[in-house]
Amino acid sequence: MSDNLTLPAPQGTSGTPADALLEVKGLTKHFPIYGGFPIKRRVGAVQAVDGIDLTVGVGESVGLVGESGCGKSTTGRLITRLLEPTAGSITYAGQDITHASRRQIAPVRSEIQMIFQDPYSSLNPRQTVGSIIKSPMEVNGIEPEGGREKKVRELLELVGLNPEHYNRFPHEFSGGQRQRIGVARALALNPKLIVADEPVSALDVSIQAQVVNLLQEVQRELGIAFLFIAHDLAVVRHFSQRVAVMYLGKVVEVGDRESIYNRPRHPYTHALLSAVPEVGVDSEAADRERIRLSGDVPSPIHPPSGCRFRTRCWKAQDKCATEEPPLVQLSGNGDGHLTACHFPEDPTTGSRGDDIVMDPALMAMEEGDTPEA
Amino acid sequence: MSSPAKAEGSGPSVALEPELEPVPEPAKGETTLEGRSPGQLMWQRFKRDRTGVVCAATVILYFVIALAAPLLTKLSGTDPYTLYGQDPTYQDSPVLDDFGLPLGYFGGLSGSHWFGVEPQYGRDVFAMLVYGMRTSLFMAVGITVLMMVTGIVLGLIGGYFGGRTDYWIGRVTDFFLAFPQQLFFIAFMPVVTAFFVDPREETPTYLRAVAMLIVLWLLGWMGMARLVRSTVLSLREREFVEAAKVSGASPWRIVRKEILPNVVTPILVQFTYTLPSTILTIAFLSFAGVGFVEPTPDWGRLFANGAKYTEQDPAFLFFPGLALVIFVLAFNLLGDSVRDAFDPKSGR
Ligand SMILES: Nc1ncnc2c1ncn2[C@@H]1O[C@H](COP(=O)(O)OP(=O)(O)OP(=O)(O)O)[C@@H](O)[C@H]1O
Ligand code: SF4
Ligand SMILES: [Mg+2]
Numbered sequence: 145m146s147d148n149l150t151l152p153a154p155q156g157t158s159g160t161p162a163d164a165l166l167e168v169k170g171l172t173k174h175f176p177i178y179g180g181f182p183i184k185r186r187v188g189a190v191q192a193v194d195g196i197d198l199t200v201g202v203g204e205s206v207g208l209v210g211e212s213g214c215g216k217s218t219t220g221r222l223i224t225r226l227l228e229p230t231a232g233s234i235t236y237a238g239q240d241i242t243h244a245s246r247r248q249i250a251p252v253r254s255e256i257q258m259i260f261q262d263p264y265s266s267l268n269p270r271q272t273v274g275s276i277i278k279s280p281m282e283v284n285g286i287e288p289e290g291g292r293e294k295k296v297r298e299l300l301e302l303v304g305l306n307p308e309h310y311n312r313f314p315h316e317f318s319g320g321q322r323q324r325i326g327v328a329r330a331l332a333l334n335p336k337l338i339v340a341d342e343p344v345s346a347l348d349v350s351i352q353a354q355v356v357n358l359l360q361e362v363q364r365e366l367g368i369a370f371l372f373i374a375h376d377l378a379v380v381r382h383f384s385q386r387v388a389v390m391y392l393g394k395v396v397e398v399g400d401r402e403s404i405y406n407r408p409r410h411p412y413t414h415a416l417l418s419a420v421p422e423v424g425v426d427s428e429a430a431d432r433e434r435i436r437l438s439g440d441v442p443s444p445i446h447p448p449s450g451c452r453f454r455t456r457c458w459k460a461q462d463k464c465a466t467e468e469p470p471l472v473q474l475s476g477n478g479d480g481h482l483t484a485c486h487f488p489e490d491p492t493t494g495s496r497g498d499d500i501v502m503d504p505a506l507m508a509m510e511e512g513d514t515p516e517a
Numbered sequence: 518m519s520s521p522a523k524a525e526g527s528g529p530s531v532a533l534e535p536e537l538e539p540v541p542e543p544a545k546g547e548t549t550l551e552g553r554s555p556g557q558l559m560w561q562r563f564k565r566d567r568t569g570v571v572c573a574a575t576v577i578l579y580f581v582i583a584l585a586a587p588l589l590t591k592l593s594g595t596d597p598y599t600l601y602g603q604d605p606t607y608q609d610s611p612v613l614d615d616f617g618l619p620l621g622y623f624g625g626l627s628g629s630h631w632f633g634v635e636p637q638y639g640r641d642v643f644a645m646l647v648y649g650m651r652t653s654l655f656m657a658v659g660i661t662v663l664m665m666v667t668g669i670v671l672g673l674i675g676g677y678f679g680g681r682t683d684y685w686i687g688r689v690t691d692f693f694l695a696f697p698q699q700l701f702f703i704a705f706m707p708v709v710t711a712f713f714v715d716p717r718e719e720t721p722t723y724l725r726a727v728a729m730l731i732v733l734w735l736l737g738w739m740g741m742a743r744l745v746r747s748t749v750l751s752l753r754e755r756e757f758v759e760a761a762k763v764s765g766a767s768p769w770r771i772v773r774k775e776i777l778p779n780v781v782t783p784i785l786v787q788f789t790y791t792l793p794s795t796i797l798t799i800a801f802l803s804f805a806g807v808g809f810v811e812p813t814p815d816w817g818r819l820f821a822n823g824a825k826y827t828e829q830d831p832a833f834l835f836f837p838g839l840a841l842v843i844f845v846l847a848f849n850l851l852g853d854s855v856r857d858a859f860d861p862k863s864g865r
Contacts, residue, residue: 226763266760
């Protein structure tokens with residue numbers, strides 16, 4: 145219905161090719177599955193990431209959101225070159241780094257850093273905080289003025305830790321403090337882009353906000369571009385200028401924060417948004433639509449044909465099974481707001497007449513509840 | 518550099534965890550101890566373990582005795598080679614009776630022969646024992662270190678690089694594991710020795726030692742390789758290794774700085790279990806007649822001789838046997854204590 149009204153990819157918004165720091169095109173990662181006896185053969189592939197396009201501008205913070213298992217971490221690891229892409233291209237500051245070897249990538253290696261999800265496994269338990277943070281500088285032969293140790297102390301202070309903790313070991317810190325150490329390590333090389341893979345989801349809710357605040361400060365003050373990976377829209381809400389929503393290895397909707405949070409078009413984005421807990425006025429919360437998705441993300445080994453979301457979509461029609469919806473700008477969308485859906489939702493998050501409850505069990509429960517209430 | 522942490526210290530909503538104030542993790546007592554490395558913590562836990570400390574002292578004592586064997590025999594005034602029962606020099610102080618059995622109580626205990634004498638030849642048991650321990654311990658340490666180093670190197674390579682390398686190292690490991698060890702020790706020892714010297718000639722002692730070293734080493738490194746490989750496999754997936762990769766570290770640096778320090782624990786524990794078993798294996802070889810032979814003093818050879826004399830002189834085996842039992846027991850208990858100290862959650 146909206147096919148003929150679509151516009152070409154955005155130009156002129158933040159993240160235009162002119163000031164793009166990182167450009168990802170058609171990025172694909174298929175993990176092969178081997179099986180068979182006695183001779184092992186390739187019997188299939190986990191299509192963890194399947195042709196995603198993404199742009200991160202200089203100093204821009206982009207959120208990457210999606211359910212567990214939809215390929216967010218894989219995307220992050222591809223961008224930091226921890227994994228070898230199956231197809232597609234990664235361009236950093238105009239330089240193609242898609243298949244660059246360790247030596248080839250060396251000049252820009254220090255500019256792309258990563259913050260990891262698990263603060264307990266991301267710090268070597270046998271090294272002091274000092275040597276953990278110093279290590280990247282040693283590897284890259286960086287000799288800051290005043291010495292590396294001084295720089296480490298500065299970094300510790302920057303992330304809100306006591307510089308005197310230089311000689312302590314990771315096991316002496318709490319989860320939040322460890323994550324700060326991870327941030328300091330990522331900052332040690334003065335990076336231009338940081339991929340943060342769910343940096344707070346392993347933390348206590350009360351500490352999450354502190355770490356997100358720290359990252360936000362770092363991002364603003366040091367002008368570092370962020371690719372912030374999260375599994376719900378709540379965490380990235382205040383952090384990201386642009387948000388990309390992923391589902392089963394594909395980007396289904398991308399746009400600036402305004403568009404995604406206030407005028408989402410893709411049914412999956414609507415579902416994710418309705419799961420965001422609204423802290424604020426009660427009346428407003430009551431106004432919002434309620435969507436409960438049923439089941440889990442389908443297996444990325446045999447993703448559904450056509451639109452990958454169709455097995456859980458309440459608007460799915462025959463066309464969705466046969467034709468894959470392209471990621472395009474729909475009529476009524478702002479610049480740079482792209483959606484991959486044949487039958488998009490209205491650009492609102494207001495409540496509709498009926499709640500959408502996709503789970504039959506949940507439905508039965510809710511119906512049973514109503515008379516009593 | 519400006520500090521954002523400080524820049525917005527005013528807002529109460531952004532209460533950045535200020536300092537390393539309490540914020541202790543529940544159920545982790547160690548967090549309150551300050552500035553201690555995991556190694557130091559381990560040492561502290563170990564010191565609290567009385568069995569461990571006693572066993573460590575015992576083991577150290579054995580090594581001291583082995584090292585000081587020449588001094589000790591000087592004290593006792595005996596040596597392991599002299600045949601006190603047959604040597605005419607000692608005719609005025611006979612140690613054996615007419616049947617070749619030790620005079621006196623319990624295998625011939627006396628002021629000059631502290632642990633008695635050997636029937637038939639009258640050699641001094643004390644001197645033979647301390648020198649025998651020396652042979653066994655030195656051999657065992659050498660062999661164990663070789664086995665460890667081989668296992669660690671192969672395990673690190675296989676575990677870290679994975680893929681084809683790992684596959685082939687794994688197959689080679691399986692191949693060596695498939696040998697029936699005891700049988701091959703016995704079968705191969707003469708082969709290896711014959712490799713160096715003509716079987717018709719006398720084999721020098723050092724060549725026997727080298728042959729044992731080679732055979733035990735070749736058939737003994739697999740356990741270590743497997744252990745290190747599996748540990749490295751799990752470490753390789755840890756995020757701190759990925760962090761090192763993201764910073765551009767070379768594989769060699771990652772293995773050396775990130776992985777190796779984390780496999781020290783299992784290596785050390787494995788070492789304390791392997792050493793006593795190597796000693797037993799060496800003793801077994803000598804006992805079976807393919808290890809050290811007369812007159813080289815050796816623990817295993819003492820047992821082989823002891824077996825001959827048990828009917829007439831059961832006391833002969835008492836001291837060497839007791840020494841071996843205590844040593845192996847102490848070393849194994851020490852291994853348990855080391856493991857507990859490293860990993861307080863495992864065991865008991
Ligand atoms: N090394 C691998 N080999 C095979 N399959 C993999 C590998 N790494 C990830 N996968 C698969 O790829 C898919 C995407 O994984 P990924 O870790 O990127 O998800 P995610 O979005 O980060 O999820 P989460 O929120 O749980 O971290 C999953 O189905 C996962 O099982
Ligand atoms: S394309 Fe069809 S199945 Fe996919 S989200 Fe849109 S309506 Fe749902
Ligand atoms: Mg993940």
